[in-house]
Amino acid sequence: xxxFGANISxxxxxxxxxxxxxxxxxEQANKVLQxxxxxxxxxxxxxxxxxxxxxxxxxxxxxxxPDRAEYGDFQTNANLAMSITSRLNEQRIYPDxxxxxxxxxxxxxxxxxxxxxxxxxxxxxxxxxPYVWETKFSILNFFLxxxxxxxxxxxxxxxxxxxxxxxxxxxxLKQQHVLIIGNPPxxxxxxxxxxxxxxxxxxxxxxxxxxxxxxxGKGNFDIAEYIVMSLFDAFQKTDxxxxxxxxxxxIKNVAFxxxxxxxxxxxxxxxxxxxxxxxxxxxxxxxxxxxxxASPSYECxxxxxxxxxxxxxxxxxxxxxxxxxxxxxxxxxxxGNCPFEWRQGIKHDCSAVMELDKxxxxxxxxxxxxxxxxxDLIYGLLKSSDLKNTVIDGTRxxxxxxxxxxGQETRYIKQQFPKTYQYLSSHAASFSARKSSIxxxxxxxxxxxxxxxxxxxxxxxxxxxxxxxHFTLVLPQNNKPVMLDDTCYFVGFDNLEYAIFALILxxxxxxxxxxxxxxxxxxxxxxxxxxxxxxxxxxxxxSIQKQYIEEQLVNMxxxxxxxxxxxxxxxxxxxxxxxxxxxxDLFH
Numbered sequence: 137x138x139x140f141g142a143n144i145s146x147x148x149x150x151x152x153x154x155x156x157x158x159x160x161x162x163e164q165a166n167k168v169l170q171x172x173x174x175x176x177x178x179x180x181x182x183x184x185x186x187x188x189x190x191x192x193x194x195x196x197x198x199x200x201x202p203d204r205a206e207y208g209d210f211q212t213n214a215n216l217a218m219s220i221t222s223r224l225n226e227q228r229i230y231p232d233x234x235x236x237x238x239x240x241x242x243x244x245x246x247x248x249x250x251x252x253x254x255x256x257x258x259x260x261x262x263x264x265x266p267y268v269w270e271t272k273f274s275i276l277n278f279f280l281x282x283x284x285x286x287x288x289x290x291x292x293x294x295x296x297x298x299x300x301x302x303x304x305x306x307x308x309l310k311q312q313h314v315l316i317i318g319n320p321p322x323x324x325x326x327x328x329x330x331x332x333x334x335x336x337x338x339x340x341x342x343x344x345x346x347x348x349x350x351x352x353g354k355g356n357f358d359i360a361e362y363i364v365m366s367l368f369d370a371f372q373k374t375d376x377x378x379x380x381x382x383x384x385x386x387i388k389n390v391a392f393x394x395x396x397x398x399x400x401x402x403x404x405x406x407x408x409x410x411x412x413x414x415x416x417x418x419x420x421x422x423x424x425x426x427x428x429x430a431s432p433s434y435e436c437x438x439x440x441x442x443x444x445x446x447x448x449x450x451x452x453x454x455x456x457x458x459x460x461x462x463x464x465x466x467x468x469x470x471x472g473n474c475p476f477e478w479r480q481g482i483k484h485d486c487s488a489v490m491e492l493d494k495x496x497x498x499x500x501x502x503x504x505x506x507x508x509x510x511x512d513l514i515y516g517l518l519k520s521s522d523l524k525n526t527v528i529d530g531t532r533x534x535x536x537x538x539x540x541x542x543g544q545e546t547r548y549i550k551q552q553f554p555k556t557y558q559y560l561s562s563h564a565a566s567f568s569a570r571k572s573s574i575x576x577x578x579x580x581x582x583x584x585x586x587x588x589x590x591x592x593x594x595x596x597x598x599x600x601x602x603x604x605x606h607f608t609l610v611l612p613q614n615n616k617p618v619m620l621d622d623t624c625y626f627v628g629f630d631n632l633e634y635a636i637f638a639l640i641l642x643x644x645x646x647x648x649x650x651x652x653x654x655x656x657x658x659x660x661x662x663x664x665x666x667x668x669x670x671x672x673x674x675x676x677x678x679s680i681q682k683q684y685i686e687e688q689l690v691n692m693x694x695x696x697x698x699x700x701x702x703x704x705x706x707x708x709x710x711x712x713x714x715x716x717x718x719x720x721d722l723f724h
Contacts, residue, residue, distance in 0.1 A: 245290075395434065509553070527611065644680060
C-alpha cells in the first residue's frame with residue numbers, strides 16, 4: 137500500500153486511522169506522533185495532515201514506484217543495513233547522534249534504532265518527498281512494534297543535502313558522539329547534469345582542477361565524493377565515526393586526498409560488498425568506514441564485509457600512492473620517473489564521421505555512407521580492444537586526422553584536399569553537436585591529443601580500460617604511422633630498435649609486478665598517464681640481465697621475421713640517462 141508515493145504498512149495505516157480522528161489540529165497530531173516516534177513535525181503543514189486523512193479514508197491503490205537508478209539512487213536493503221549497524225555495534229560503537237545525509241527510505245535509520253540503545257538524536261535529510269514519508273512511516277512502524285524502546289528526538293528533513301549547513305550542525309554536537317551513516321548517490325555530477333537534475337552541488341569543480349584537466353574529465357566527480365568531503369570538512373573535529381556505502385573509486389580518492397587535505401580522520405577501512413547481490417547492479421562499491429577527530433591516516437585497510445577477512449592495504453608510502461602496500465615493497469625500486477613521456481591517443485567525439493572502415497578498397501563511415509576522398513589525411517586507427525597482440529602491423533579501422541597539433545587552423549584542407557573538406561563540411565552539424573567545451577571557439581573539425589608524437593612511426597601502447605598488464609608494439613601501416621584513440625596510452629619512437637627494447641622492458645615480470653602494486657583493477661581506467669610515468673625504464677634496463685633481453689630479441693626475430701640485435705642497447709641506455717638532472721627530449 138502507498139500514500140504520497142511511499143510504502144506504508146497495514147499496522148501504520150490502522151494506527152493513523154485510529155489516532156488522526158475528527159478535526160484534530162496539526163499541532164495535536166504532531167504531539168501524538170512525537171510521543172510515539174520522537175519525530176519532530178511529522179506533518180509540516182495542516183494541509184499535509186488533511187491530505188493524509190483523506191487518503192486513509194479511501195482505498196489506497198498500489199502505484200508503481202519510479203525507477204530512480206538513473207539518479208544513482210540504489211536504496212540499501214534492510215538486511216544489508218542491519219548487518220552494517222550490527223557490525224558497528226560489535227566494534228563497540230555507541231553513538232549519541234545518528235546522521236544520515238541522504239536517508240532515502242530510512243532503512244539505515246531503522247537499523248540504527250535496532251542496533252544502538254544509546255541514540256538520543258536522529259537527523260535524516262532527503263530531497264525526494266515520497267522517501268521522506270516512507271522513512272516517517274517506517275519509524276512509526278518500528279516503534280509500534282517496539283513500544284519499550286527508548287524514543288530519541290528524530291528530525292526527518294525534506295531538503296537538498298548540498299544546501300544543508302553541516303558545519304552549523306557539527307558545532308551544535310561538540311559534546312556528542314556522532315555516527316554518520318548512509319548510502320549517498322552513486323552518480324557523477326556530469327550524469328546528473330545530463331538529466332537536468334537540480335540536485336547538484338553549487339561548485340562543480342570542487343577539486344579546483346585547472347585548465348584542460350577540468351574541461352576534459354578530471355573536473356567530473358562522484359556526487360558521493362563531494363558529500364563525503366563536505367562531511368569531513370564539517371565533522372572532522374567531532375568525536376565519532378563515518379560509515380557510508382560508496383563506489384570504490386570514492387574510497388580510493390579519500391585515501392589519495394589525505395596527503396594534501398590532512399583531514400583529522402583515522403582507521404580508514406574499506407569493506408567490500410557484492411553490489412550485484414545487494415543492489416542488482418554491476419558497480420564496484422564498498423562501505424567506507426573511518427574514525428573522526430583522529431590523527432590523519434594515510435592508508436586504508438581492505439576487508440570483505442561478509443567474512444571480515446583482511447585482503448590488503450593501500451595508500452601512501454612516503455610520496456607514492458599504491459594499491460597494494462605489501463606487494464609494493466618488493467617492487468618499489470622501479471617506481472620512479474619514466475625517461476620519456478607517455479601520451480594519450482586522439483580525442484575527436486565524432487566517430488560517425490571521423491572513423492572509417494575499408495570495404496572493397498573504398499571507405500565507409502559509421503553512418504554506412506560510402507566515402508570517396510583523398511587518402512592523405514586518412515590513417516590507420518587502433519582502439520583499446522585492438523591491443524591484444526604483442527605486435528600489430530595492420531588496423532581494422534581508419535581515421536581522418538585533420539590537424540598535426542592542437543589548435544592548428546584547418547582551412548588548409550579546403551585548398552589541398554577539397555573532397556575531404558566537402559565531406560567534413562557536409563557533416564558540420566555533427567561536429568557542432570559535440571558537447572565538450574574543449575571544441576568551443578576552436579577551428580572547424582578540431583581534434584585533441586594530437587602532436588608531433590602522434591606521427592612517430594613506432595609506438596609502444598597499452599589500453600587504459602583493460603586489466604591486462606601487456607604492452608603492444610604498433611608498426612606503421614602503408615608507410616604511415618598508426619593512430620590510437622583516447623582510450624589508449626603510448627610512447628612513440630623514430631627507431632625500431634628502441635621501440636623493441638622499451639617493449640621488452642615493459643613486458644618484464646618486474647614491470648608487471650610494479651603496475652599490479654600501483655593500479656586499481658576496479659578503476660574506470662586502470663592505466664593512466666600518471667601511472668605509466670612512474671615506470672622507471674632506466675632502472676629496469678640497468679637491472680634486467682642482458683641475457684634476458686637477448687633471449688627476447690631472438691624470440692621477436694623468429695616470430696616476426698625481424699633481424700634485431702643489441703648493437704644499439706648502450707645508445708638506448710645513454711638516451712634514457714638524465715644529463716644534469718634534466719630529462720632527455722629524445723622521445724617528446
